[in-house]
């Protein structure tokens with residue numbers, strides 16, 4: 520199938536060389552029965568690629584299941600994937616088939632495969648080598664014929680050096696690696712995606728179509744989009760629902776773009792000790808401080824932008840020195856106080872996503888927890904006001920239905936509930 524047809528059929532928007540490269544690889548590898556390892560950050564479209572691979576394969580009429588390995592508790596993952604016998608463990612009142620049995624003939628997508636426990640990795644390796652598996656609590660060897668497509672946003676070789684990922688499994692899975700680029704690596708696609716999403720959402724929500732001023736275009740193209748296409752999609756939907764349509768200015772867009780932070784867990788996971796007697800704890804504080812600085816810089820840019828005193832070109836924050844060398848330039852001694860003033864990105868706890876129907880789309884929510892006691896500067900106050908205004912608007916538009924309002928805002932109902940309490944919006 521031609522690339523252009525694939526794009527149309529699967530709603531893939533973009534024309535950057537890196538995206539086209541990835542698509543080309545997917546199209547080539549799909550009809551073979553090879554394992555594919557899809558690499559890329561969260562929200563870049565890894566799952567979309569897994570569906571394309573399944574749909575363009577001889578297995579397209581057989582089942583497809585997406586399993587988020589990072590969201591299944593360690594204690595149950597073997598049973599979920601491979602099934603169990605009655606009485607295999609407390610609570611196993613019946614025998615149960617695992618996904619590898621129910622998907623026989625089809626494709627299984629193992630998202631966040633780097634999170635699999637070592638025991639499960641051994642079972643997976645056996646399936647990949649000879650199609651054999653054993654239910655938990657059983658001794659009978661069963662056979663299955665499943666194509667395995669995996670995805671990860673981690674460096675699996677690094678994980679294997681740490682003893683957390685089997686090297687032999689890595690080489691098995693990575694027969695064909697397929698890297699999906701970050702949105703920041705394909706800036707030329709951002710405006711296209713925005714246009715596509717805004718026309719889609721205008722249709723679903725029956726709102727007016729959106730149009731961007733040139734400044735607004737530059738702003739979205741320069742923003743680093745840490746949540747990638749998923750974030751762009753969510754932001755576009757919010758704007759569609761919360762703004763009245765028509766021409767959207769940079770000022771309006773800026774309200775919807777959260778400050779960007781470096782990835783903490785990646786950094787901390789690297790080494791126990793960074794030399795110079797720095798503990799992980801020191802590094803942690805350093806990262807928090809850098810983060811705070813970045814947030815402040817970004818705020819300056821955004822508010823400068825709102826005042827029209829600064830151009831959008833400087834939205835990209837300066838790279839955090841700690842990401843290349845965590846020990847470089849650590850000057851400030853940590854105090855417990857620093858923690859309170861910094862927004863801490865939590866690791867995202869994605870829900871288990873299991874899909875039998877590949878056309879169904881379930882979004883994983885990204886939520887940023889803000890520390891409650893951010894110092895009250897004018898900037899914060901006006902940000903707070905904006906948040907309150909957005910929440911009010913969303914609640915009004917949805918006639919007070921919190922579930923719908925939370926969806927429109929792209930936050931969980933729980934967060935909305937907390938914010939309503941916090942701002943006394945009841």
Ligand SMILES: Nc1ncnc2c1ncn2[C@@H]1O[C@H](COP(=O)(O)OP(=O)(O)O)[C@@H](O)[C@H]1O
Nearest residue numbers: 530531532533561562563564565566567748749
């Ligand atoms: N190139 C693209 N064009 C249009 N939509 C896309 C594209 N890439 C991703 N999406 C959409 O972005 C969202 C996130 O994609 P997904 O495949 O779930 O990302 P990942 O698995 O990498 O986290 C989905 O709603 C998906 O449909």
Ligand SMILES: [Mg+2]
Nearest residue numbers: 562565566630
């Ligand atoms: Mg995903």
